[in-house]
Amino acid sequence: MRARVGLLTVPQVRWVPLPVERERAAWHGPPGASRPVRDVPFVPTPEEVVDDMLGAARLKETDVVYDLGCGDGRIVISAAKFFGARGVGIDVDADRIKSCEQNAAKAGVTGRVRFVQQDLFAANLSEATVVTLYLLPWVNVGLRPKLLKELRPGSRIISHAFSMKDWLPDRVVRVLSGKKILYCWMVPANVQGRWNCTLRLDDGRKREAVLEFEQEYQMVMGASRVKGREVMLEQVKMEGRQLSFMLPYRGGGTSPVMYRCHVDGDVMRGSGRAAWGRATELELRARRKT
Ligand SMILES: C[S@@+](CC[C@H](N)C(=O)[O-])C[C@H]1O[C@@H](n2cnc3c(N)ncnc32)[C@H](O)[C@@H]1O
Incomplete structure (x- = not known):
């Protein structure tokens, strides 16, 4: 059995956590002196x-x-x-x-x-x-x-x-x-975590999936589980509230699908376009698991 390491159960290298963010730049002035009121002198931008x-x-x-x-x-x-x-x-x-x-x-x-x-x-x-x-x-x-x-x-x-x-x-x-x-x-939307997802094909059929994203600022990695099969998402790109990714070729006559989604808090909506196959337009709705 594979150890659970995130991004569903796909083994991969996890990103190193960031050092703790400083609330404010440290003040290194003489002992007993107080922080100056200004953090930066006045120098105008040309x-x-x-x-x-x-x-x-x-x-x-x-x-x-x-x-x-x-x-x-x-x-x-x-x-x-x-x-x-x-x-x-x-x-x-x-x-x-x-x-x-x-x-x-x-x-x-x-x-x-x-x-x-x-x-x-x-x-x-x-x-x-x-x-x-x-x-x-x-x-x-x-x-x-x-x-x-x-x-x-x-x-x-x-x-x-x-x-x-x-x-x-x-x-x-x-x-x-x-x-x-x-x-x-x-500023990127936050997509970190697991999302329950419904994909609706253009012939009306529905498919349930789980998406998982790991995020550091605007850099995002993702994986999906559709019908029990797990795959890494490709070409994942986050721009503000817009998330796009490709569900790659999974064999069995399925086409790669490029999704473009809008993220609003814990809700994601979007559509996908398949390169070929019967269902060429797909609708995606997802909600983040709590
Ligand atoms: C390098 S100047 C830039 C001025 C302007 N933004 C420009 O580009 O022309 C930095 C300015 O930041 C102000 N400043 C420094 N520390 C500050 C602080 N903690 N809070 C608010 N203003 C601060 C200074 O008074 C100064 O006018």
Whole structure:
């Protein structure tokens, strides 16, 4: 009998768990000294790079941009002025917030932007659809659990110059003739665990299956059990709430099927397209097992 190792009973190498996430970057100042109020000094992003950041986010009018550590407000002001988006700038420095408000008035966008004097680790990010960062590597890493918890799947994060260590970006964009680098992520839906799944074929027949996914950020592995047979899913891809995967050829005249699904909490719905065979369109509905 095979040992139960996850992803149904298919033996495979499991991913190494991540080191414990730090709630916040460690403070290594002199003994007895308190943490400085600012985690990062004010260094503005060049205006051309601001345009590239908003372009990399594929910004739309319906977006709400949060710039964490907003400096003079240039990112959210540009988002409002040139894309018609709404923006919120957070900065711990009162003088910075004052200059943001003056700059927003000059740009004529006061109705679409808001500036809050606050520690960025205390900000509520739940309404943001785009988050921009120009901080420092350890501050990005400290922010990572908050971004994953508070942002909705599909939200985009653009960081000027700094990565998030082992949360690998979906895209890296070089700008300003290669002198600057932007890291881009899309927050993935959580699909970790086992899902009870019903597949409906286009001739009306139904088939029950169990799907199991293991997930680290946007990287997902999956396996399925249909009619007692277990197979690894191929070409598994997670993009925000969209999960796609291929159920490969399983012999017995079955065609490989490519599924595209929408994930909403513990419910997944989608459809599959078979390369050949009688049933070429399939409907998938799945619910996560508790
Ligand atoms: C490098 S500047 C970036 C400014 C702006 N985002 C840009 O790209 O032009 C970082 C800003 O973060 C602010 N900041 C530093 N630590 C902060 C904290 N804990 N909470 C909120 N703002 C912070 C600083 O005051 C500074 O204005």
